[in-house]
Amino acid sequence: MQVRRLSLTNFRNYARLVLDLPPGVVLLHGDNAQGKTNLLEAIYFLATTRSPHASVDQQLINWDALQSDDPVIAGRLEADVLRPDGPRHLEMRLIIEERGMWTTNGQGSFRREAVINKRTVRLMDLLGQLRVVLFLPEDVELATGPPANRRRYLNITLCQVDAEYCRELSNYNKVLEQRNALLRRMAEGQTRNAADVLQVLTDKLVEPGSVVLQRRAAFLAEMARLAQDIYFRDLIGGRESLRLGYLPGWYTNGRKTGDELLSEGDRLQEMPDRATIAERFAAELALARATDMARGMSTVGPHRDDWAILVNAKNLGPFGSRGQVRTAILALKLAEIGWMKAATDDTPILLLDEVSAELDQHRRAALLAYILEQARGRGTGQALLTSTDPALFTPEFLAVATTLRVAGGRIEPSQ
Numbered sequence: 001m002q003v004r005r006l007s008l009t010n011f012r013n014y015a016r017l018v019l020d021l022p023p024g025v026v027l028l029h030g031d032n033a034q035g036k037t038n039l040l041e042a043i044y045f046l047a048t049t050r051s052p053h054a055s056v057d058q059q060l061i062n063w064d065a066l067q068s069d070d071p072v073i074a075g076r077l078e079a080d081v082l083r084p085d086g087p088r089h090l091e092m093r094l095i096i097e098e099r100g101m102w103t104t105n106g107q108g109s110f111r112r113e114a115v116i117n118k119r120t121v122r123l124m125d126l127l128g129q130l131r132v133v134l135f136l137p138e139d140v141e142l143a144t145g146p147p148a149n150r151r152r153y154l155n156i157t158l159c160q161v162d163a164e165y166c167r168e169l170s171n172y173n174k175v176l177e178q179r180n181a182l183l184r185r186m187a188e189g190q191t192r193n194a195a196d197v198l199q200v201l202t203d204k205l206v207e208p209g210s211v212v213l214q215r216r217a218a219f220l221a222e223m224a225r226l227a228q229d230i231y232f233r234d235l236i237g238g239r240e241s242l243r244l245g246y247l248p249g250w251y252t253n254g255r256k257t258g259d260e261l262l263s264e265g266d267r268l269q270e271m272p273d274r275a276t277i278a279e280r281f282a283a284e285l286a287l288a289r290a291t292d293m294a295r296g297m298s299t300v301g302p303h304r305d306d307w308a309i310l311v312n313a314k315n316l317g318p319f320g321s322r323g324q325v326r327t328a329i330l331a332l333k334l335a336e337i338g339w340m341k342a343a344t345d346d347t348p349i350l351l352l353d354e355v356s357a358e359l360d361q362h363r364r365a366a367l368l369a370y371i372l373e374q375a376r377g378r379g380t381g382q383a384l385l386t387s388t389d390p391a392l393f394t395p396e397f398l399a400v401a402t403t404l405r406v407a408g409g410r411i412e413p414s415q
């Protein structure tokens with residue numbers, strides 16, 4: 001897979017950009033605050049319909065454009081993508097309209113529009129059209145940050161590849177919202193005799209929830225296998241073991257901890273069929289019913305789950321050194337490429353922001369060698385890297401890469 005042309009209008013610090021991109025490795029370099037990360041963000045946004053930072057989408061629109069008095073302001077991202085099944089034109093519009101009119105805050109109303117080959121589609125249809133693996137310096141927070149980060153990672157990554165996962169996740173969230181609203185009213189004593197409705201909503205959670213649970217557990221099991229291999233063989237030379245464990249929310253509710261929790265996750269990862277998972281999930285929902293009613297919220301289910309990276313059987317989040325965390329996340333990201341390749345029979349586009357600066361010499365060399373191998377091996381792959389300092393890259397790497405200079409929202413070939 002390859003982005004051949006990227007066009008941005010009023011996106012972040014790009015008022016207008018049309019950029020033709022070659023296949024293979026592209027190095028974007030430039031000083032701080034010039035637009036390197038913003039460019040990767042634009043491609044990631046087209047692929048996932050999300051910003052890598054859990055920020056508000058309005059913030060993506062160019063500030064200067066927002067200063068104008070126009071009643072409608074639009075940010076636009078477009079990509080000509082070359083896929084194994086042919087070319088495709090993808091577009092995402094960020095639109096603020098009715099500005100200055102009598103809307104809730106006087107700021108206008110915001111909406112997003114997705115377009116494929118000039119036809120308007122649902123936002124969800126954009127997923128899977130362009131597939132990327134993004135590596136940001138702040139990805140270490142996947143190990144050390146709150147569980148919501150890790151769930152977000154699972155959801156975004158799986159949605160790029162698995163349309164059923166994405167659909168069922170969305171169904172699950174809709175029912176969950178209704179169930180939580182009802183539980184809240186019940187806890188506040190506003191609703192009586194709602195037991196039947198609660199039961200209906202509880203039953204409706206089971207099917208989509210089980211799909212989400214099953215796909216997540218299978219994903220982590222496969223990713224663990226790939227990541228362990230990369231970590232062991234390429235990155236640290238066989239000294240440590242790496243594991244990924246799924247931590248179901250029904251055990252994190254204070255009933256069990258530590259090893260017991262992990263073995264529960266292992267059982268889930270080994271559970272083969274959806275019916276077994278559904279049965280288990282339904283039983284856990286029934287067990288949690290009284291707690292849910294008292295607390296006015298749904299306390300078990302995939303929306304409360306977590307997962308952990310374990311190095312030598314220790315949870316990396318609380319116990320890993322900074323370098324260990326960084327290396328494990330790198331292994332995870334490289335595993336993600338392998339996983340996507342296997343699942344889609346195509347190479348995703350690699351987006352690496354400022355990663356080499358964060359790694360020691362050995363790991364940097366291993367990473368660059370890996371990227372070059374990818375780029376050479378297929379001929380059709382593409383990797384975009386950013387750096388403030390091209391001197392961090394080896395001459396072999398620079399000989400193969402196309403280097404572009406980013407300055408003040410403009411991009412030019414570097415001399």
Ligand SMILES: Nc1ncnc2c1ncn2[C@@H]1O[C@H](COP(=O)(O)OP(=O)(O)OP(=O)(O)O)[C@@H](O)[C@H]1O
Pocket residue numbers: 011012013014030031032033034035036037038039059060061062063064388406
């Ligand atoms: N909505 C927006 N409109 C205009 N400019 C924005 C918007 N959002 C962010 N910017 C600005 O875009 C500039 C470039 O940001 P970006 O993160 O791409 O820089 P960078 O080249 O990656 O720098 P660094 O080397 O520091 O990581 C920053 O000055 C930032 O403040």
Ligand SMILES: [Mg+2]
Pocket residue numbers: 036037038353354
């Ligand atoms: Mg940056």
